[in-house]
Amino acid sequence: MIPAATDVLVIGGGNAALCAAIAAREAGAEVVILEHADRAMRGGNTRHTRNLRAMHDGPLHTLADAYTEDEFWQDLHRVTGGQTDEPLAKLMIRESAGLLDWLHERGVRFQPALSGTLSLERTNAFFLGGGKTLLNTQYRHAEAIGVTVSYGCEVIDLAIDRSAFREVTFMHAGSKHSIRAQAVVVASGGFQANEEWMKEAWGAAADNFLIRGTPLNRGIVLRNLMDQGADTVGNPTQCHAVAIDARAPKYDAGIVSRLDCVCFSIVVNRHGQRFYDEGEDFWPKRYAIWGRLVAKQPDQIAYAIIDAKVADNFMPSIFPTISAGSIESLASEIDMPGDALAATVTSFNAAVKQGHYDTTTLDACKTEGIEPPKSNWALPIDTPPFCAYPLRPGITFTYLGLKVDDQARVSFGNSHSVENVFAAGEVMAGNILGKGYCAGTGMTIGGVFGRIAGENAAREALC
Secondary structure, three states: OOOOEEEEEEEOOOHHHHHHHHHHHHOOOOEEEEOOOOHHHOOHHHHHOOEEEOOEOOOEOOEOOOEOHHHHHHHHHHHHOOOOOHHHHHHHHHHHOOHHHHHHHOOOOEEOOOOOOOOOOOOEEEEOOHHHHHHHHHHHHHHHOOOEEEOOEEEEEEEEOOOOEEEEEEEEOOEEEEEEEEEEEEOOOOOOOOHHHHHHHHHHHHHHOEEOOOOOOOOHHHHHHHHOOOOEEOOOOOEEEEEEEOOOOOEOOHHHHEOOOHHHOEEEEOOOOEOOOOOOOOHHHHHHHHHHHHHOOHHHOEEEEEOHHHOOOOOOOOOOOEEEOOHHHHHHHOOOOHHHHHHHHHHHHHHEOOOOOOOOOOOOOOEOOOOOOOOOOOOOOOOOOEEEEEEEEEEEEEOOEEOEOOOOEEOOOOOOOOOOEEEOHHHHHHHOOOOOOOOOHHHHHHHHHHHHHHHHHHHHHHO
């Protein structure tokens, strides 16, 4: 049974929503979660996650050494190009220091970082069992402390007058319902699965985008609040967009569709031309720019080309490797002009300067005299078999979202003051992420601002 009223209503069912609901319930509020998905598919994009990024001054759980506030800030500032709300970003970083303990106290466990190209053992804590296990643990704890969870509830409207949120209208089992609340936390994700909205931003190119996560994140609640005067941050074309295997399904392929071979390859478009520095920086700091880079190429398709020397340096695709005994034959396999690809490979090989190749450092094994350069991990592509992996933009979540303050309260500008609407997670991530991405930051945003939103929503509801 879905109650007719509650103290705090949480819209969404992922990590941010659950952190908000748990925090609000532990602060004394009655809490209801409205999750669009059914129980089997609950959790939005959190189902596909693996880790979160956290600062720490010494070893913490499975995190090694230290990752200071300043280092986290410098990493975030670098990948966003300064397009971040500095006070909110630093609030997130500081609060991340206690997030692992908070989750651990509620049953979440961590495991050592994965090895290979990620290099995250110092910066990112991996969830034991992955995102699905994280969700199961959070739901189990939330329900144990009295949070009501209602599945299959698609929120379509928030009733807001000039002073406060009053109730939501939602669809459940084909019927329209409503629930009143003293405060609401919006944690309903971005709009990346809304094909019409994506085409408004990107044009026809959006037809070739793949959505890595849930098909339910269509931005209905975000649009509803925008239409009622909520302030927004971010550009609708900015998003967490990675290069994934072009053979992945349109929706919900998740983390296994990602390709981590880019930094060890050369990447060419359908005409066999390179277009960006594949070895610019460590992969966790650059993997989320490659979706946008591929999106700008003809037909939104590209190919990572490697040879046998580096084939074991990364986690392989879940799809079969495309391989051949010569570059010209490989080009034929991927329907690319053989002379063009061969010329690109020959030019690249001639530009490689010898150095000490080391996948664990910025090794300065680079090219000279070609554009674009390759700044690290450059080796001649000369040892068969030669392999290709097809790449398309894989959109995780969009950055256009709700503007919030340091209490996670949604801003409604000068039109009217609304004190009881809060937001957390991907729907407000654009406050922190104007562009770019550091691995694990999305889950940190959800955890930190979920807790802040839940605590303040409870305070507002019970005052």
